[in-house]
Amino acid sequence: MTEQREGGCLCGNLRYVATGEPRRVTACHCKFCQKRSAAAFSVHAWFDEDKVAFIGDSLSVYQQSSDETGNWLRVNFCNKCGSTLMLTGEKMNGIRLMTVGSMDDPDSIAISAHVWARSAPRWLTMPQNLPCYETSSGAGLLRTSGPKD
Numbered sequence: 001m002t003e004q005r006e007g008g009c010l011c012g013n014l015r016y017v018a019t020g021e022p023r024r025v026t027a028c029h030c031k032f033c034q035k036r037s038a039a040a041f042s043v044h045a046w047f048d049e050d051k052v053a054f055i056g057d058s059l060s061v062y063q064q065s066s067d068e069t070g071n072w073l074r075v076n077f078c079n080k081c082g083s084t085l086m087l088t089g090e091k092m093n094g095i096r097l098m099t100v101g102s103m104d105d106p107d108s109i110a111i112s113a114h115v116w117a118r119s120a121p122r123w124l125t126m127p128q129n130l131p132c133y134e135t136s137s138g139a140g141l142l143r144t145s146g147p148k149d
Helices: 031-037
Strands: 004-008 014-019 024-028 042-048 052-056 059-065 072-078 084-089 095-099 113-115
Touching (some): 014 042, 014 095, 031 042
Parallel strands (some): 024 113
Antiparallel strands (some): 004 014, 024 042, 042 095
16 A cells, blocks of 8 residues: 555645655755744755655645755745645655645654755754755765764
């Protein structure tokens, strides 16, 4: 039987089902994700577009261009409560980054890597057992995964 993960927004206006295993799960520490989530980082499960189905009202969209690359990133959120459910990116055709915090069972997901670690708050200690990338997961691994000097 194929694994299904369900989730939704805070007010219940929007629900979704993601089918199968995610391609990967990243904890992103970039400044954009910090501002967007009002947290130290945001966790995203990467699913193929055809594996995600929404139920309920339509998503609202906010588009931001990266300061570093100029590529756009779209935040998809509930127009009533503002909960971010999904992100899409210019360079991520066919991929939906589902916010793990919006899942009914976030414990069903395991983080596979930390990205944009150079932007993490100084007080955050990176885990020793997972890859930690200075920028995106296409960049080199950090040599240390402890607190920044």
